[in-house]
Amino acid sequence: MKIDFTKNSDALVPAIVQDIKTNKVLMLGYMNEEAYNKTLETKKVTFFSRSKQRLWTKGEESGHFLNLVDIAVDCDNDTLLVKVNPVGPTCHTGSDTCWNEKNNSSYGFLSVLEDTIADRKNNATSEKSYVASLFEKGINKIAQKVGEEAVEVVIEAKDENNDLFLNESADLLFHYLILLQAKGYTLKDIAAVLEARHQ
Known part of the structure; x- marks a missing residue:
């Protein structure tokens, strides 16, 4: 999988996080190449925090990890779709998703x-x-x-x-x-x- 980390000056690509079971979008983060490699290595989703200016593994303080299932790159090679099994709520507010939605399965x-x-x-x-x-x-x-x-x-x-x-x-x-x-x-x-x- 070829990911183009060079399109943006900060070498970051958006990472859309989706629950593998419910298909709900849980959050949006950003990864640089180091965060991507750490995610693959640990199977825990890791981002590059733009506010902290460092790698940040989701759940490192709360225990609400995003356990990696799969990563796909889009047709332009500059956006990731990260499929996960979440442990607990995803948002720092305590909500299931960063859009304050319940992470329930939907059968259309x-x-x-x-x-x-x-x-x-x-x-x-x-x-x-x-x-x-x-x-x-x-x-x-x-x-x-x-x-x-x-x-x-x-x-x-x-x-x-x-x-x-x-x-x-x-x-x-x-x-x-x-x-x-x-x-x-x-x-x-x-x-x-x-x-x-x-x-």
């Missing part, structure tokens, strides 16, 4: 859908939605719907109609998300189980 639209389901569960109105009505009917009805949708997915998997298969799969996943919420869980909990099995 599925996370949006989970939030909508939780809202329907917790804020049912007089004109109840389909989701709210399922929660009102209780866990047995929700579990029954998951079973019905699972059978329909199996049936469509044996056919050649891809549209029907995808639609039934979407129905199954939708009702499964409702079942998870009814039991007090989310996709994050399922991901944690799968991750533990993977190790």
Whole structure:
């Protein structure tokens, strides 16, 4: 990997730090060649501190290290993407990230859908939605719907109609998300189980 430390007069390149599991951007620091080499050697992310004018390993005082997983350089060879497993919060303020965000996993639209389901569960109105009505009917009805949708997915998997298969799969996943919420869980909990099995 060729990194161009000569583009700036201070011989520093930006280093964007990203959590390997959640994909959240945690912070931005700067590395010179010495900091980069120390990071590779120790597997602890080390920057060049512009204020202290010295090498600085994140966590050297707090214990909140950024354990190195991978480093990639951009197409211009002058910016680094540093993927890490963080130990504790990243920001000196105690926040998970330097943008005061929670370092939670996001599953894209599925996370949006989970939030909508939780809202329907917790804020049912007089004109109840389909989701709210399922929660009102209780866990047995929700579990029954998951079973019905699972059978329909199996049936469509044996056919050649891809549209029907995808639609039934979407129905199954939708009702499964409702079942998870009814039991007090989310996709994050399922991901944690799968991750533990993977190790």
